[in-house]
Amino acid sequence: PPKKKVCFIVNPISGTGKNKKIKPLIKKHLDRKQFEYKIFYTDRPKHATELAQKALEKKFEVVVAVGGDGTINEVAQGLIGSPAALGIIPTGSGNGLARHFKIPSDPKLAIEIINENHDQWIDTVKINQESYIGVAGIGFDAEVSHAFSELGKRGFSSYIKVVLSELPNYQPQAYELVIDGKPLVEKAFLICFANSKQYGNNAFIAPHAEIDDGYLDVIILKEFPKHATPKLVHDLFNRQIEDSKYTIALKCQEVIIKKPLHYLHLDGEPMQFNEDVYIRILPSSLKILTPTEKEKWSDFLF
Numbered sequence: 001p002p003k004k005k006v007c008f009i010v011n012p013i014s015g016t017g018k019n020k021k022i023k024p025l026i027k028k029h030l031d032r033k034q035f036e037y038k039i040f041y042t043d044r045p046k047h048a049t050e051l052a053q054k055a056l057e058k059k060f061e062v063v064v065a066v067g068g069d070g071t072i073n074e075v076a077q078g079l080i081g082s083p084a085a086l087g088i089i090p091t092g093s094g095n096g097l098a099r100h101f102k103i104p105s106d107p108k109l110a111i112e113i114i115n116e117n118h119d120q121w122i123d124t125v126k127i128n129q130e131s132y133i134g135v136a137g138i139g140f141d142a143e144v145s146h147a148f149s150e151l152g153k154r155g156f157s158s159y160i161k162v163v164l165s166e167l168p169n170y171q172p173q174a175y176e177l178v179i180d181g182k183p184l185v186e187k188a189f190l191i192c193f194a195n196s197k198q199y200g201n202n203a204f205i206a207p208h209a210e211i212d213d214g215y216l217d218v219i220i221l222k223e224f225p226k227h228a229t230p231k232l233v234h235d236l237f238n239r240q241i242e243d244s245k246y247t248i249a250l251k252c253q254e255v256i257i258k259k260p261l262h263y264l265h266l267d268g269e270p271m272q273f274n275e276d277v278y279i280r281i282l283p284s285s286l287k288i289l290t291p292t293e294k295e296k297w298s299d300f301l302f
């Protein structure tokens with residue numbers, strides 16, 4: 001039978017440099033009886049979307065994002081609505097999406113998931129002219145992703161430093177939302193619009209989100225007293241944030257965020273919107289390569 005065409009889109013700056021060695025690993029571990037392949041490198045933000053669109057034109061059937069959540073989203077933007085499957089080799093600093101799907105952070109094992117060729121349709125989220133797969137948010141998380149991008153350094157420890165320096169002075173803001181047609185005004189520390197369960201690094205902001213249920217989970221973390229912080233951090237990492245008395249959690253299909261809005265982040269990438277923001281779930285709009293049930297035992301690899 002003819003070989004499947006797979007291309008790899010590598011972000012050379014993501015995470016802390018693991019992807020510099022990806023070329024020999026692909027050569028060694030990709031099943032070349034099944035696949036023929038090409039590797040492309042991104043040289044600027046948004047380039048991954050263009051490369052993914054070109055890959056569709058050239059009839060690639062699998063397009064693999066090698067990078068962090070930012071790169072995965074950019075590749076996904078080019079693939080949504082097409083029959084091509086998105087593969088993931090996580091080399092970012094948080095890897096929220098890879099963790100959601102239980103794709104191992106060891107590139108060799110992630111390549112083996114691609115070899116299995118097991119796919120699944122997932123929902124994606126449309127937000128004005130952009131799309132994302134995992135989690136978008138306004139408030140503190142958006143502020144952090146903005147400060148992180150200004151820092152020019154990547155990696156988990158730089159991220160923690162930014163969180164700790166922003167936290168003491170952060171002022172909760174009032175937001176005006178329309179959720180499936182119902183208005184809601186709330187002062188919040190952050191509001192997150194989740195398709196997947198976590199930000200990355202096992203911080204579960206939406207523990208009940210399902211990526212293929214046709215719904216978006218809105219999590220509103222209200223203003224809270226300083227002394228509640230340690231318990232909230234505990235809840236975040238133990239999938240209990242929705243049980244907190246400071247949290248409102250809702251499932252919906254459509255949200256409008258009324259302007260003015262400071263920052264918003266899409267899977268950790270900061271954005272600014274100067275108009276009302278329309279968020280809408282697009283059910284079963286992206287095919288993605290995921291581990292089989294058997295491979296999910298590799299859970300402990302994280």
Ligand SMILES: Nc1ncnc2c1ncn2[C@@H]1O[C@H](COP(=O)(O)OP(=O)(O)OP(=O)(O)O)[C@@H](O)[C@H]1O
Binds near residue numbers: 068
């Ligand atoms: N050659 C490049 N030079 C500079 N920036 C790039 C280049 N290629 C891609 N980018 C940008 O790098 C940013 C970060 O990428 P990505 O999210 O994949 O890595 P990360 O932030 O380390 O991982 P994570 O999101 O898991 O924390 C993206 O916004 C992407 O647009």
